[in-house]
Amino acid sequence: MSKTNEKPRLLIADDEAANISALVSALRDENSIIIARNGIEALERGNAMLPDLFLLDIKMPGLDGYEVCRRIRANPALKTVPVIFITALDAEQDESLGFSVGANDYITKPFSPAIVRARIKTQIELKRHRDHLEALAEERARQLLHAERLATLGTLAAGVAHEINNALTSVSAFSEMLVRIQRKIAVEERDRLEHQLGAGNPVITFIDTCGKYAAAIVDACDRITRIVSSMQSYSKRGADKPQPTVLADCVKNAIQLCVNNLKYGIDVRVDVPGDLPRVLAQPQQIEQVLINLINNAAQAINEIGKTGVINIAGRHADDHVVLTIEDSGPGIPPGKLDTIWEAFYTSKGDKGTGLGLSISHGIITEHHGRITAENRTEGGARFNITLPANI
């Protein structure tokens, strides 16, 4: 369909030159016209040029208008294009046959140019409204599917987090106990035992190494606790009240939480003024979004080398605040710019869950903001977050 600001494209099919010229002079000011002199030509041109409306004569050599209309309705590319018959056949059964093969309107000759123009306009407007409603319905269905997947994920996360927490409490408590016992033995008994058993005895090796391993288990437990608590905070999101939030602080906290991923030659440059307007938000949620984006940027940079730059910038524009997170990685394959937001889409195999962006999108939408992705002309990806300023 032509854009709303362009002239509608009408395909007029008639085998009489005089009829065509009468229609063209009545319609050319408001429409751009495609002409076909018989039914076959109408279908061929229709297929090639996808008009906004067909104006069909009925009696034409070869395929008549009824058959052309039937074939239009059977053609996936054309089936929703409005068809108006304009014909000298004025019997009731001709008109009724016209509607039964799928026409939207039926005009008898001789015609009044003003009425033909008005009826064409009505059909084109109806088609635009239908298309708009269909697009809205599709978008709504997509959002519902997305929300449903996120809700399932939230419920799943809450259940899994609870189970993991129970098991983790024991692992964590026992490994801390091991660390304490090892320290006590190392301080009070080790030298005496070494003297008794000899250096290199397996008992001495056990005393020396067991503390290191137990401390590693304690660290790993800490990490799991952090992950589990972020899953829980995700599933409980919405419970805390939004508060006026300084984005510069969220950025600082998020970077601190990402240090493990940023230590190898990744230069993080931050330009988020502390005096930007605050946003009404749950700060942990915004931090979670930033952590996802920063980790993605770091992982993207690591894909093509060990060093790179992540720029995080903030600015005030009209009544909102914009944060951009850009990286010098390989960028997002252009065909994937929509797919990356889907829950469980990942290009990282077992190393990714494919939830980071999907959750981030959910959080920003709940904050009445927008998050978008694009590729930078100089290479790498850029994510833009827009949030209403709380002035």
Ligand SMILES: Nc1ncnc2c1ncn2[C@@H]1O[C@H](COP(=O)(O)OP(=O)(O)OP(=O)(O)O)[C@@H](O)[C@H]1O
């Ligand atoms: N900065 C980026 N540069 C290039 N591709 C990216 C970038 N950020 C995201 N992507 C692409 O989007 C996909 C989805 O990202 P998302 O954060 O949702 O999941 P993930 O990073 O794969 O897994 P997880 O977040 O669970 O570790 C990634 O697998 C990657 O293909």
Ligand SMILES: [Mg+2]
């Ligand atoms: Mg990710």
